[in-house]
Amino acid sequence: MTDFKIPQRGAHNPSSQRAGTTPGSFANAPDIGGPLTFSSPDTPGMPQPSEKTAWDFMPEDWHFEDGRWRPPAGFSPITQLEHARLGIVTLEMERVAEREPHLSAEQVRDEVGAGRMIIPANRVHLGYDLDPMCIGRAGLTKINANMGASPVSSGTEEEVEKLRWAERWGADTVMDLSTGGDLDATREAIIRNARMPIGTVPIYSMIIGRSIEELTLDVILETLRHQARQGVDYFTVHAGVAREHLPFIRKRLIGVVSRGGSLLAKWMLHHSDENPMYTHFEAICDVLREYDVSFSLGDGLRPGGLADATDEAQLGELDRLGELTERAWRKGCQVMVEGPGHVPFDQIEYNMKLQRQRCHGAPFYVLGPLVTDVFPGYDHITSAIGATSAGYHGAAMLCYVTPKEHLGLPKREDVKQGCIAYKIAAHASDVALGIPGTRDWDDDLTRARAALNWEKHFDLAFDSDTARAFHDEDLDVDTDFCAMCGHDWCSVRISKEIVEFESGKASGFERERVMKSPALTEEQQEILRTRGHLSPVEIHRLAGKTKNAVGDAEKAACHSDIVRNETDAFRVQGEKLLQLRRKGNEGAPRA
Numbered sequence: 190m191t192d193f194k195i196p197q198r199g200a201h202n203p204s205s206q207r208a209g210t211t212p213g214s215f216a217n218a219p220d221i222g223g224p225l226t227f228s229s230p231d232t233p234g235m236p237q238p239s240e241k242t243a244w245d246f247m248p249e250d251w252h253f254e255d256g257r258w259r260p261p262a263g264f265s266p267i268t269q270l271e272h273a274r275l276g277i278v279t280l281e282m283e284r285v286a287e288r289e290p291h292l293s294a295e296q297v298r299d300e301v302g303a304g305r306m307i308i309p310a311n312r313v314h315l316g317y318d319l320d321p322m323c324i325g326r327a328g329l330t331k332i333n334a335n336m337g338a339s340p341v342s343s344g345t346e347e348e349v350e351k352l353r354w355a356e357r358w359g360a361d362t363v364m365d366l367s368t369g370g371d372l373d374a375t376r377e378a379i380i381r382n383a384r385m386p387i388g389t390v391p392i393y394s395m396i397i398g399r400s401i402e403e404l405t406l407d408v409i410l411e412t413l414r415h416q417a418r419q420g421v422d423y424f425t426v427h428a429g430v431a432r433e434h435l436p437f438i439r440k441r442l443i444g445v446v447s448r449g450g451s452l453l454a455k456w457m458l459h460h461s462d463e464n465p466m467y468t469h470f471e472a473i474c475d476v477l478r479e480y481d482v483s484f485s486l487g488d489g490l491r492p493g494g495l496a497d498a499t500d501e502a503q504l505g506e507l508d509r510l511g512e513l514t515e516r517a518w519r520k521g522c523q524v525m526v527e528g529p530g531h532v533p534f535d536q537i538e539y540n541m542k543l544q545r546q547r548c549h550g551a552p553f554y555v556l557g558p559l560v561t562d563v564f565p566g567y568d569h570i571t572s573a574i575g576a577t578s579a580g581y582h583g584a585a586m587l588c589y590v591t592p593k594e595h596l597g598l599p600k601r602e603d604v605k606q607g608c609i610a611y612k613i614a615a616h617a618s619d620v621a622l623g624i625p626g627t628r629d630w631d632d633d634l635t636r637a638r639a640a641l642n643w644e645k646h647f648d649l650a651f652d653s654d655t656a657r658a659f660h661d662e663d664l665d666v667d668t669d670f671c672a673m674c675g676h677d678w679c680s681v682r683i684s685k686e687i688v689e690f691e692s693g694k695a696s697g698f699e700r701e702r703v704m705k706s707p708a709l710t711e712e713q714q715e716i717l718r719t720r721g722h723l724s725p726v727e728i729h730r731l732a733g734k735t736k737n738a739v740g741d742a743e744k745a746a747c748h749s750d751i752v753r754n755e756t757d758a759f760r761v762q763g764e765k766l767l768q769l770r771r772k773g774n775e776g777a778p779r780a
């Protein structure tokens with residue numbers, strides 16, 4: 190027998206049942222109500238969490254009496270943070286608890302009160318169709334999808350269509366980053382159609398019809414007020430970019446890659462003055478508080494390549510973001526903080542844990558990060574790798590990157606690919622962190638897979654259409670093997686046949702006897718057309734098939750549900766494996 194020491198640290202088993210044989214998560218024990226919430230074990234040398242929370246940065250005119258904080262006379266709470274400070278559980282907190290089954294409404298309130306969680310819910314948007322959600326490391330990892338018209342591509346209708354598409358593919362929030370077309374109409378249409386929170390970067394609107402050098406405090410505040418009145422749920426505000434950081438940019442390989450950061454750098458150099466978003470931050474807070482718009486404190490100096498990661502400019506800005514977090518909390522505003530960008534894999538944990546320390550546990554919202562720069566066209570993959578690590582080490586929301594990143598404006602299919610890559614990253618992080626119940630979905634799919642129950646397998650798949658289409662591209666019958674290994678080499682079938690194993694025998698997951706799979710839907714046909722491996726005639730045949738039983742009902746001597754012997758097995762493969770028949774040996778079963 191082996192004698193391994195399993196490095197478990199007390200995290201819950203992420204499955205709600207003790208399913209399978211894994212010892213469970215290797216993450217730290219949950220610490221809801223404490224600074225760690227769900228967390229990874231520290232690699233030696235990592236920054237420790239801050240001992241402070243939002244409770245240490247109360248408004249000057251509040252006082253502590255009889256064990257609780259009291260506001261000045263006549264005070265009326267507006268933001269979720271202010272309600273939490275008064276011990277009130279709001280309807281939005283109750284809804285969040287429903288959507289996060291491992292948390293109670295009181296725990297949600299306490300996390301919001303500590304500043305470790307936000308509920309981005311503009312009071313205007315709540316009057317439309319917003320379904321409140323939370324962002325915080327005590328909750329499930331969230332993903333954001335960016336969209337928006339540019340001066341050269343897309344329009345309002347297309348952006349609303351992309352919004353629905355992003356919602357379908359699991360985006361928890363959407364940022365409208367439009368810089369072209371009718372910005373106001375697009376934003377209005379997106380907010381009115383969105384059930385999820387909408388974020389914007391208001392500086393984009395501030396420079397429509399004027400140069401950045403002409404930006405004034407009045408323009409800043411009026412733009413913020415206008416977008417807050419429209420119902421935007423969170424604003425990216427690049428208040429952390431400071432004059433003192435600019436000398437550190439000079440030797441970067443790729444300067445300032447944030448649009449907001451580069452514009453404000455230009456403003457500061459032109460006016461020889463400090464960033465107005467920093468100087469007038471309290472006035473900005475007043476506007477956000479009035480509508481409960483959450484801050485997303487922008488990382489204007491995030492690195493744009495591995496060579497510039499974790500440098501003085503980036504970390505200097507992070508320090509300022511910590512200070513701004515404290516200032517926003519004092520004004521009663523909800524805060525999350527944005528992060529990089531492009532970061533080598535080995536530096537991700539440090540970046541996450543440094544933010545947790547400097548910003549006192551305020552939720553971290555990261556873009557990727559990309560872990561290599563040399564795969565343009567595939568940056569949804571390079572960044573999802575970094576995002577998985579970021580989520581595990583502390584990020585609360587992952588901003589998707591699409592295959593079009595660095596190359597052009599994402600289209601519908603890019604939005605889908607970006608969302609899926611990030612749903613993978615978020616879910617993988619949650620399972621690794623041991624968030625209770627997060628592995629149940631995986632376990633059910635494993636049971637269906639082990640039972641060779643294809644219909645259930647595809648029903649449980651995140652993208653059922655693609656899974657079904659890929660399967661039927663080779664084999665139009667839901668038999669007890671697939672085209673990857675073929676009958677004789679199907680280890681799942683063989684495991685299922687071993688009576689001593691539980692594999693494939695879970696109750697409720699039994700497969701029916703072999704069936705022709707259902708006719709392909711239009712969407713599944715389109716997937717196969719795009720792939721281009723099957724002829725239109727073959728796709729037409731798959732679209733017309735009906736769900737009939739094939740083969741014999743009785744169990745065969747070789748323990749297969751479909752064939753009596755080896756000869757029959759090869760006959761079925763020969764008849765049903767469309768691709769193998771068409772293309773000779775290409776894609777033949779693996780030995």
Ligand code: SF4
Pocket residue numbers: 669670671672673674675676678679680681682
């Ligand atoms: S043939 Fe191979 S890939 Fe297909 S179900 Fe069996 S073991 Fe899995």
